[in-house]
Amino acid sequence: xxxxxxEDVTWKNLKSGIVLLNLSSGEYYTLNDxxxxxxxxxxxxxxxxxxxxxxxxxxxxxxxxxxTLHVEESMEYFLSEKxxxxxxx
Amino acid sequence: MTPTSDNGLSLREKAAILSExxxxxxTAARFRVFDGKGTPPLPExxxxxxxxxxxxxxxxxxxxxxxxxxxxxxxxxCFYRSYAIVCVLRARGAPVALNFGYRWEGPAGGMAHCxxxxxxxxxxxxxxxxxxxxxLLGERGSAVRFWADPDNIPANGEKTVKKEIAQ
Numbered sequence: 001x002x003x004x005x006x007e008d009v010t011w012k013n014l015k016s017g018i019v020l021l022n023l024s025s026g027e028y029y030t031l032n033d034x035x036x037x038x039x040x041x042x043x044x045x046x047x048x049x050x051x052x053x054x055x056x057x058x059x060x061x062x063x064x065x066x067x068t069l070h071v072e073e074s075m076e077y078f079l080s081e082k083x084x085x086x087x088x089x
Numbered sequence: 090m091t092p093t094s095d096n097g098l099s100l101r102e103k104a105a106i107l108s109e110x111x112x113x114x115x116t117a118a119r120f121r122v123f124d125g126k127g128t129p130p131l132p133e134x135x136x137x138x139x140x141x142x143x144x145x146x147x148x149x150x151x152x153x154x155x156x157x158x159x160x161x162x163x164x165x166x167c168f169y170r171s172y173a174i175v176c177v178l179r180a181r182g183a184p185v186a187l188n189f190g191y192r193w194e195g196p197a198g199g200m201a202h203c204x205x206x207x208x209x210x211x212x213x214x215x216x217x218x219x220x221x222x223x224x225l226l227g228e229r230g231s232a233v234r235f236w237a238d239p240d241n242i243p244a245n246g247e248k249t250v251k252k253e254i255a256q
């Protein structure tokens with residue numbers, strides 16, 4: 001499954017980190033480094049498996065199960081907060 | 090002849106502005122208490138009324154004074170004052186916008202601020218605000234803008250995602 005940002009969510013890569021904003025609720029979000037990597041790939045339209053593969057290449061010393069769990073948790077959080085929605089495609 | 094008070098607004102105008110200010114403050118408070126987040130609706134700019142900058146200042150002064158008297162809890166006073174002034178002035182033809190900014194100050198959180206702009210320039214606001222909240226994150230129509238201080242964004246917090254409410 002692929003994902004996209006709803007119309008009322010915007011994000012910006014600022015010099016010290018990524019900030020997400022829900023324009024409807026006025027809530028701001030910041031991401032840690034790993035979550036920022038997950039976010040960038042998710043908004044580019046990549047699915048969870050592809051994101052885990054990318055993270056495995058970047059974070060070689062982290063067990064694959066941990067990365068999978070981190071991707072799952074982050075994606076569920078993005079979805080629950082309506083920062084991402086499933087893409088129609 | 091319409092009686093005027095010492096600040097140049099007629100008593101009739103003051104009564105109308107007082108009523109609109111109280112309505113705006115109640116709307117904002119109700120929105121905060123029951124909805125918990127977001128921004129209450131803002132009126133469209135009345136395009137049939139010519140914008141008069143000196144009248145806008147007088148009106149804003151009066152609304153600000155009323156807000157100081159009514160919003161005794163002081164918490165988020167910048168939001169209540171700005172929201173009330175924006176509502177009253179937009180109804181009088183002034184294209185005032187509401188702005189929200191967030192500044193991260195540490196792992197425990199940061200500081201949200203609310204202010205106004207008139208035709209893109211700070212309106213009744215310290216110039217320091219413009220130097221802090223420099224990154225425009227997004228806009229909702231022409232009435233609401235969201236900003237951030239681009240420095241000191243926490244990138245290594247314990248939580249994967251940290252959520253802040255901008256009000």
